[in-house]
Amino acid sequence: MxxxxxxxxxxxxxxxxxxxxxxxxxxxxxxxxxxxxxxxxxxxxxxxxxxxxxxxxxxxxxxxxxxxxxxxxxxxxxxxxxxxxxxxxxxxxxxxxxxxxxxxxxxxxxxxxxxxxxxxxxxxxxxxxxxxxxxxxxxxxxxxxxxxxxxxxxxxxxxxxxxxxxxxxxxxxxxxxxxxxxxxxxxxxxxxxxxxxxxxxxxxxxxxxxxxxxxxxxxxxxxxxxxxxxxxxxxxxxxxxxxxxxxxxKKQVKLKWRGDPKISVSYTQKGGVFVPTVKLGDIVKKGDPVGFIYSPRTFETIETLYSKQDGYVFTIRENPVAHQGDGLVSVPEILGWLEN
Ligand SMILES: [Zn+2]
The missing domain is CATH 3.40.630.10 (Zn peptidases)
Incomplete structure (x- = not known):
């Protein structure tokens, strides 16, 4: 008792x-x-x-x-x-x-x-x-x-x-x-x-x-x-x-949180409209494309966004309207996998 x-x-x-x-x-x-x-x-x-x-x-x-x-x-x-x-x-x-x-x-x-x-x-x-x-x-x-x-x-x-x-x-x-x-x-x-x-x-x-x-x-x-x-x-x-x-x-992934978002986040250098080309949970390599920006005036693609490092697609910005300097996709590094 x-x-x-x-x-x-x-x-x-x-x-x-x-x-x-x-x-x-x-x-x-x-x-x-x-x-x-x-x-x-x-x-x-x-x-x-x-x-x-x-x-x-x-x-x-x-x-x-x-x-x-x-x-x-x-x-x-x-x-x-x-x-x-x-x-x-x-x-x-x-x-x-x-x-x-x-x-x-x-x-x-x-x-x-x-x-x-x-x-x-x-x-x-x-x-x-x-x-x-x-x-x-x-x-x-x-x-x-x-x-x-x-x-x-x-x-x-x-x-x-x-x-x-x-x-x-x-x-x-x-x-x-x-x-x-x-x-x-x-x-x-x-x-x-x-x-x-x-x-x-x-x-x-x-x-x-x-x-x-x-x-x-x-x-x-x-x-x-x-x-x-x-x-x-x-x-x-x-x-x-x-x-x-x-x-x-069955599986869980361990990702590395870093205080500096610049390590993992891809930022657009051009204002426009964002389209992701990856989905949450995708595994990507450094330099892989993760999305693009098109102009709402011309519909031309004006920028391609690339992953900053090897890792796991952890966030994809929901609102597609992107201004210069907006962070759109984050790819933290994978520390390992847990198998249960
Ligand atoms: Zn909270």
Missing amino acids: SKQITVAGVTVDPGKKALGVIEIKDFWADGQCMEIPFMVLHGSKPGKTLFIQVAQHGSEVMGLDAVRRLIHELDPAEMSGTLIYCLPNPLAFREKARATMFDPKPGGMNRIWPGNPEGSLTERMAHLILEELVSHVDEVVDLHCAGRHCPVWVYYEPDGVSELAPRETAERSEEMARLFGAPVLYVEVEAYGGRKTLRAICVDKGIPAIVPELGGHSHFDEEIIQLTHVGLRNIMIDLRIIEGEIKLP
């Missing part, structure tokens, strides 16, 4: 589910408080604790439906360990915006971790989430989403990028990324986001963490919601919080 736990002031008995809010009083000018909602599913048997959050970039809500399905099928009485879910950024969520207009920062909430109890609105929220929720957990999944211009991928940081992150943490982050089951693992071989992301802060504390980016289609894309649902289940099964069968795709 596991023991009762108290998370952000909410006490949860073994085998029970509880809802709570982190309340920040005197938050708004009109005197209203901020509420950051969370849920705890506390297993009847002891085990690991997983933290899942969705939409810290408030418009990136696609993971919610996968979490909804997961929560509905979980029975804490049958669980060994604990799941904590949080909607971390109600500010941006209610605005349907990546970053809130009340605290606009490039990169939004995911560039201000670990937050600051005396900082901006979002910094205060991040600080409390870290102190009150993440302090209880063994592993972190921070769900984001991207557009139609890319596949689903999972960011993680390998060993050696951070001096603080233990090797085991990096190795487990890679394993979590594999378990999520996305076609692409995007390996942050350089420090990302000024190391001010939740993911970076967690791994520096020895908490393995991944950032799945649900790209590809609309918010209602069933295939991607199912992939996410299965991916979260896989991680929980691997942590032995729940029982079940881990389901993985």
